[in-house]
Amino acid sequence: MSENKVKQIHSFGQSIWLDFIDREIISSGKLKKLIDEDGVRGVTSNPAIFEKAITSSSDYDADIKALAADSKTNEELFFGLAVADIKKACDIFSDVYNEEVKGADGYVSLEVSPFLALKTDETIAQALELWKAVDRENVMIKIPGTQPGLAAIRKAISEGLNINVTLLFGLQRYEDVTEAYISGLEDRLAAGKPIDSIASVASFFLSRIDVIVDPLLDEKGLPELKGEVAIASAKKAYEIYKRVFNTERWKKLEAAGAKPQRLLWASTSSKNPAFKDTKYVEALIGKDTVDTVPLETIEAFRDHGVAGDTLELGLDNATEILEKLKSAGIDIDAITQQLEDEGIEKFNKPFEKLLQAIEDQKNKV
Template sequence: MRVVLASDHAGRPLIEPLAEVARSLGHEVLYAGPMTGDAIDYPEPAKALCEEIGAGRADRGILLCGSGAGVTVAANKMPLIRASSTENIYTAHQMVEHDAVNVITLGARTMGVEPAKEIVAAFLNAEFTCEARHRRRLGKVLQIAREQHMNPMYDLHETGQRIWLDYIRRDILDNGTLARYIDELSVTGLTSNPSIFDKAIADTDLYDDEIKALSASGTTDREEIFFALAIDDLKRAAALFRTIWDVSGHTDGCCSLEVSPLLANDTDTTISQGDMLFKKADTPNLMIKVPGTPEGAPAIEELIARGLNINVTLLFSEAQYRRAAEAYIKGLERRAEAGESLDNFSVASVFVSRWDKAAMDDLPADLKDKLGVAASVQCWRAFHEIFSGPRWDALAAKGASPQKLLFASTSTKDPSLPDTYYVSELAADGTVNTIPEKTLLAFADHGEVTGTLDKSSIEEADRTIEACKAAGVDVDALGERLQIEGRDSFNASWHDLMEAIDEKSKNLQTS
């Protein structure tokens, strides 16, 4: 665990003794804020320490002043911070076990060094219990925080849909942007893909220092360099979502890392790479992203059977979605037969807007921009059919959670559409919408929840699909084509990404 310490002038006598406690317990120690000066106002170290946690660079904080009161007040104004002060050992561990406190505040003028060391040891040794009553209570605390930011994203969250961010770049971690999205825009998870990382790494210098360091240390394989960079980002992001993961009972609060898209038609290597990445990240709320191709389905089943969290990507049609759901259920059934727990989690990512871009020139005006929503709604109906009935009920009784339907590719491609179109059209309880940053900010600014999916949505979707077929669109064939084109697009981004890493490695070593 990474533990950050900070103090005003009055708390400094405790800094090093408490840092040594953290080190003795095997934790990495960081410092934040001013370390010298005769008079340091307590909000300064409080802000500096909390920014380290909000950036995912630290997991817990030890914050000091004269009494412990001032820094507590300041820390609790920062995103994702739950700070509490104590002068006894019981509260030091109970505040973590019951309340997931991530910053302990102490007063150097109110206690001696030895009691402070015992209190900090109890705090650092404690873990959130995840018992139902504590998850329920902490969930209500998170709801209070969301209610401080009543905006369209809050309205969407209240439909029962969970909002994930389809974007990652190191600066949104470093500058606290992701923490603010969680705190203010009800974001509860994050997805990534090769295209996102290609732009992040190739088009900025944010990763140059780490690429140079990895190359200098002898890491020359470009895939290995990429996965080191990606895992670093996603571990930090996952730390910000960890409380959501715990409170949700491990059905939300995830970050996704995709296997190489070049493996979309290679079952065995997908399995070995997915397993390797999950173990390397060693992060409970990380998901491994696997394409839902015919060759991907047995890999999904195997990885679920091994206990991994899986995001099935590149799904377009109901047939593809059903194949992914079947692989998930088979994997869980294998775990049940082996007597293993059924607490791993999965989502099935159905791509929406690419349908409409592909069919734009083949449909009359009254059907334009309707196929993507219709195909997605048919998958939503299939979700309810699959995750009900005796077969699923037997797994649910053993603790399994449904594979959530996730709507992806929800930015608009047609400039004549509202930029929030697909988000508004696909609000649905129990689902996830992973939203690109630009669309997220647009919906937060002027989006509107006009309703949620229901029986009438299914009837309208069926009529739309039939009308598209009557207009000459082979919907089934288009779904298969879109999956292949999606694979090829990610392959192109992957090749660009590998070339960018090669070029940066050479140039940075030369410089």
């Protein structure tokens, strides 16, 4: 029997995390099966994922009733539900977390409220609160990589939290995030605290870039670049990663036990039906990276995906693609800022819907 295609990805140094969580996948044993059969090595969640989980099943109804008595707000009630799920998922991934290189993988991510995306102090406070509430060394707290989020990321790292920096689209902002991570580690080390157990990923969102850029390429007479700009951006981000985590400054931290902040590819399911459904996964397999994918993309890759060491192929071409955009008058920086702004809104709306669903459930007799 040939090796599972999803598992093959791990042989190239990339970890596949599942971009999905609900109570059914935890309690049914499906999550454990994904670990055993597909080599899935972590889980990410976000407000939209939890909104779908809570509003599309009755699995949470009893807990909503029970928590309603003690929760001051619907948001507090939601985090009570979410923390319970995240704890169970962390426990399922504890063996992955504790394997030969402890802390290499096995993380489960929980995001701060999307309403805090532009609020530094409130983000710091909630990140610390959620970290303590989950109380698992393999939890990652997700903080958006917005401008106000950078200081929150630095502070959270300095406090010893594992951080998943989410909502990254632009190369400059990604480099700013690596600076926040490294500075946070330096702050912690200067305070005489250990840095060898801290892990972080920087989540670079991909297919949404092409959704915005591809129609512009048609207008500018560059249709051959459709579906390639996000991949080119990711390859350039990996170049930044390799440069930043190979400096003398970094090596001092590494000597104290620090681990590089891995790049994580997010939004890697194809939004354009003309593209192969495993296109983004196949194009960006490479060492010391993570790809978080929805269940349907894992199933597609298991069926017909092609695993190969692709991330560093065609770096010259990636540079050329971004230069062509610039020459054509397409402002990728403005586009990535637009995507960040829209991304905040895309998480706010399902969170609002989720809080209303909790309110409705509380009011049921």
